[in-house]
Amino acid sequence: MNTTIDGKKMGVLLDEDTIQSRIAELGREISEAYAGQELTLIIVLKGSILFAADLCRHIDIPVELEFMGLSSYGASTQTSGVVRVTLDLSKPIAGKNVLIIEDIVDTGLTMQYLLKNLSTREPASLKVCTLLHKPSRNEVAVPMDWIGFTIENHFVVGYGLDYDQKFRNMRYIGHVLNEEA
Ligand code: IMP
């Protein structure tokens, strides 16, 4: 695989098997945590759709899927912290067990906004499942109940994550290598 981003080589950070086996584990853990209950997954567009599609097939309790579109202003690899809702939930979540499905918690600003926004709607419970966590970049502490992988300070693409809206359809997660291609 010799994909490049802006002329820089991309390496494989997490391959397809590694991602899929971790997601199966997360699905089992989530099913156990909510055993005997129902769950609403709030899938944060666009980056989380591949993760959510695979994860929900490993959850064996009744789930509802809801989507929330969020976008943060700023350059393509930086978060400004100013978050805009581009698509809201299709119905209320009051009294429901809600699990946010996110692709990555980077600065934490998006998740902080989302938790604040959703908690005002009075769900019975509100938890977070993120595929990736970049602790070195966190600017605010956000609670994370399930983390797929904790990663170093790499800019990553693939498996839902984009660079300039591209690369989301890769089956693996790649990162930009330092040396020039
Ligand atoms: P935040 O900085 O935690 O607010 O992250 C906001 C959003 O930036 C994430 O949900 C991703 O969509 C995007 N993002 C952060 N880091 C990366 C990355 O390494 N690759 C691609 N998108 C990223």
Ligand code: MG
């Ligand atoms: Mg995102």
